[in-house]
Amino acid sequence: MSKTNKGNFFEDFTVGQVIRHATPRTVTVGDTSLYSALYGSRFAVQSADSFAQAIGYPRAPVDDLLVFHTVFGKTVPDISLNAIANLGYAGGRFLAPVYPGDSLTAVSKVIGLRENSSGTSGVVYVRSTGFNQDGVEVLDYVRWVMVRKGDVNAPTPEPVIPTLPSALAPDALGDAVPLLDIENWRDDLSGSTARFGDYQVGERIDHVDGMTVEEAEHMLATRLYQNTAKVHFNQFTEGQGRFGRRLIYGGHVISLARALSFNGLANAFHVAAINGGRHVAPLFAGNTVFAWSEVLDAQPLAGREDVGALRLRTIATKDQPTDGFPSRDGDDYDPSVILDLDYWVLIPR
Template sequence: MKTNPGNFFEDFRLGQIIHHATPRTLTSGDQALYTALYGPRFAVQSADTFAQAVGYPAAPVDDLLVFHIVFGKTVPDISLNAVANLGYAACRFLRPVYPGDTLATVSEVIGLKENSNRKTGTVYVRSVGRNQRGEEVLSYVRWVMVRKRDETAPASEPRVPQLEATVAPAELGSGCPLIDPTGWEDRLSGSAFRFSSFTAGEKIDHVDGMTVEEAEHQLATRLYQNTAKVHFNQHSEAEGRFGRRLIYGGHVISLARALSFNGLANAFHIAAINGGRHVAPLFAGGTVYAWSEILETAGLPGRNDVGALRILTRATRDIPCTDFPTMDGTADKPGVILELDYWALIVR
């Protein structure tokens, strides 16, 4: 067979190494389309002049665009036959990526567990994205529920990896050059609130909302070369669980991050993702709002230019976040659809 039907749960083996096709050279055009889809306004990623004034050689590619490109490479091999992407952990942004860099991804299977219904199983993988020099730019773990080809196929001994709840502050910062705070102009960045302005327990309503259109989420997922069937094929999804195309969970992450600019404008770099949970699905026509809680503030060893905020951002569907809602949504009920626990670097 010359075509690729994708891997089913019984095709995976512990320790398996998968080299994903195809390498991808990122361009300023990719960054422009990403901006058109989500509207992020963080100054470092928006302007070469601003980025150079604070210590970058040029404006880096948006952190989440890097994540989605590295993630998208894995889909044909890991999650083409997935039921759902369940979560993320231990995600570290290790080097900045600039237009002209080429990224490729390799994954290792680090855990397998068949579900009790014997129709599906959970696959745990650690994926690493490298640039054209072989340098690691991103490393993360995710786990995904994958269909079995044959329900009677025997399963391997279950193995669930032990993962740290958070990335330690000492492991942050390698994806960010030394920043010159004197070159950081608050009037251009959009906020006067720097590291010392934030305290643990603080809650921020990001105020704005974005309604997602069908064409937008499909353009976004194609931008990442993510081939998951549930996002594109209405002909098949009409007979599926929801009767319509499901929006890629990463689309919600990028929307929430873009919305967070209103309140966190100086938190310019995602240094790590501690964990994430897609609580409920999103479909075209839904409006995404977001709010954030500052879980922790931390200094970085040997650095006085930036500090780190541990942020829990919740995205909701069709519910403004004035009252900081926490109730989980469902496919047919508005509520929280995403919880993302991450570290962001912010200028001092």
């Protein structure tokens, strides 16, 4: 029996399989500081204990996407160590706040399999759940990933493609946010006077700014999440692969786009759900990321007068400013588009 882990290949997965992932990870204030250094996120609730406590949190919560990436990273050695690419997300729910000092673990269940026509790889669908040290669910999401076959002659499994929701309903949102004292929300400190009622369905927002990605940054970020996928680190092997260089973790793009969205959505302090997402094209070091967002829906939350929910579609591009709102025409995306993300955020009313 080998003591080293070569990771699971496509033929090693079965529908219904449950995987408990190593290792627990305690999220610290050092992690949150490094996350800020990597992306420059400025949302006030996650930036300052004083701001968070004034509106009803015990302290500043950990950034939602840092929670997502940490749970995601736990799943990589078992799900996507031999991945070709992470393809998309659906049905993601942030279920409880996470604070510095909390320890996170993850469990995944395989809910679908589909071998590709090439016979050399296949798509694996998994539902992953993150828990804190008390067993409380903090995050639940589905993702699908293209994984290599270790043996191209392995039997082809019967395809099972799960039915996934196009979007989560508003009544499924808000569990990770306590009832807030919005009278103490200070727009001068949050960075914007725009609140729930100031956004209109169909409105488009160019986030204006761009961030150039450096090789060391994306590798440092991926290591922060203990994400061990080979495509992000090993230039020796990736130099001989499809792109000839290391591929940037798709979650890195999501966090860049989220940080850029502050300019226009500064009060949208909480990512409540990920309805769906697609990594349209790869990103590499040296590229500059831009982003724009469209308001798809705006909904009050039952029983809550403090916050409302905006459903956003954020498009990220590489080396293309977004004042022209590049997107897709039919089945084809603009060549600059690298991310198409559909998600709910909460914003004060």
